[in-house]
Amino acid sequence: MATIRPFVALRPQEVYLDKMLSLKAPSCNGRGNGFIARMLDKGHSGDQGLTNANILANLKRMIRSGDFYQEEHPCIFIYEITQGNHVQTGVWAVTDLDDFDRGHIKTHESTADCNSSGLIDYRDEVGLEGGPLLITYRPNRAISSILNQIKKAEANSVYYADKIFHRIWTVYDLKTIRELSLYFSELQHVYLADGHHRLLAAAKYRNMDSKTILESGNFISSFYLSSDQLRIKESYRVIIPAGEIFLDQVFRTMKRIFSVTKSQRNEPVIPVQEREFGLFMDGKWYRMVYKMKDKAGLPDACLLQQTVFEPLFKIENPETDEQVISVGGGSALNEIQQILADNPAAIAFTLAVINADQLMDIAHQGIKLPPKSTWVEPKIPFGLLLRKL
CATH class of the missing domain: 3.30.1760 (Conserved hypothetical protein from pyrococcus furiosus pfu- 392566-001, domain 2)
Structure with missing residues (x-):
């Protein structure tokens, strides 16, 4: 089961995005704040001593100057990555954290010794999500049919960097959003492929004091990709x-x-x-x-x-x-x-190298691999679609 919803995306201007696409994604262990700060400061170097307050100030300034703009309506996005002959097409939405609490999202990586305080503080003080979780599911004909239908139209946004095409279709249509949400809710289980620390931090933050957390804090940005398109490397x-x-x-x-x-x-x-x-x-x-x-x-x-x-x-x-x-x-x-x-x-x-089926079987059995045991692609670049909490 996956409870997905549309969200209002914060997006960079295209000229600025070229620079963001050319850089590697930040680490997800709480030490990526400096990277995010640099990205929110027109790529300037020198992140020593940057605090969450600095990052938030950078973000506000860039929104005021028009470097970032916000979508007018909540949307679900179809995101496609093309590298050579390999194509990966999935659904970018937000996921209800209750799915994790109820065991509907299966995980495969140990987070028992994870210090998520940096990510929790960042979420609380900056109120920004960067990269989404990467969640996979067993191939589903109904979901694939909708994606193929949407892709018949021209993509709303196309970017190219490092020999990779990034295409985004923006889905405003409420009927299509309802259909996608329904088909995802009918999946028996989904499996977290990448983003274990981000998910744990978001769940901890939401559970700290649910009375004071806005409804947006109950959800986390997620990219859903069918397991037959997942790439697991050395x-x-x-x-x-x-x-x-x-x-x-x-x-x-x-x-x-x-x-x-x-x-x-x-x-x-x-x-x-x-x-x-x-x-x-x-x-x-x-x-x-x-x-x-x-x-x-x-x-x-x-x-x-x-x-x-x-x-x-x-x-x-x-x-x-x-x-x-x-x-x-x-x-x-x-x-x-x-x-x-x-x-x-x-x-x-x-x-x-293990394959996607083995990864899902490991997660389903409740086995926890040591941290950093797998390298799962795609590694979604920072900045394509951001979400303010």
């Missing part, structure tokens, strides 16, 4: 040990758990099967295959966390531990090789 880990590591002892311990073989010609190991991992240590690449009896059926990321990261490197939370660098996306291997070149003591682990 997501690897690099460990730069904080102290001295006895590599021989680490290697012997791992060989008790994994079958370990040297990579031919010392080429990087890119696993394609479950329970298979690549290891780079002391200048050499290895292929590791888990050889213990696996009664729990844990996903690879959980298995690696429980058998290697926590016992051997004392890493309890890969997101906050300064020893860990998470690298994801199509260029992950190149980034890892650069990190390894710059840090001779670094140790790298590569994992097989």
Whole structure:
């Protein structure tokens, strides 16, 4: 079940948007406020010491000067990303946070140790949402039919940056909005693909004192994409040990758990099967295959966390531990090789990529992967559609 509604979007002028599209999306762990401040200050650098008050002042000034304008009516948006031959088309609306409270939105990433205070303060003091949640659902013929019908008309807005087309169809028609809302409400479950910290912060903020929160605080900006269009890319880990590591002892311990073989010609190991991992240590690449009896059926990321990261490197939370660098996306291997070149003591682990069905099954079973275990696309650029609370 997904309870979606239209919203009044805050949108940048097209000339200004070109600059925003060319920059990477901010992190979602509460440290992206400086990025947002720069975006709300005509791209100026120097975000040291910026507070939420600075960000809010920037936003107000840019609205007054016309850099941002607000839609006249609540709308649902059809948003399409085209990169080469790959097209992703989904629905951008707001989601009722009650769906999360009632278990209708299934999540797959652990947020138990998440410090969401920065995001909560930002939501409270600035009153602005940037990037939407990325929510997926199993393919639905009725929803696809409506989207295809809407796309027969010319898109209201078309942007191009970094070899990617961004198209937006603005849906004002109340009948179409009602139909889309009905079909989404009939979905049995939907699955959060990206944005776990944002969702948790929004839910916490709404639950802090519901009497003083405006109705808009009960909803969160969301982009819904059918699972057959979701792209899940490589997501690897690099460990730069904080102290001295006895590599021989680490290697012997791992060989008790994994079958370990040297990579031919010392080429990087890119696993394609479950329970298979690549290891780079002391200048050499290895292929590791888990050889213990696996009664729990844990996903690879959980298995690696429980058998290697926590016992051997004392890493309890890969997101906050300064020893860990998470690298994801199509260029992950190149980034890892650069990190390894710059840090001779670094140790790298590569994992097989899971698919959308596996991701939804993990979420449905209630399994929580360690933070940053997946790299899910699209990464929606900041600034296309904003929402004021």
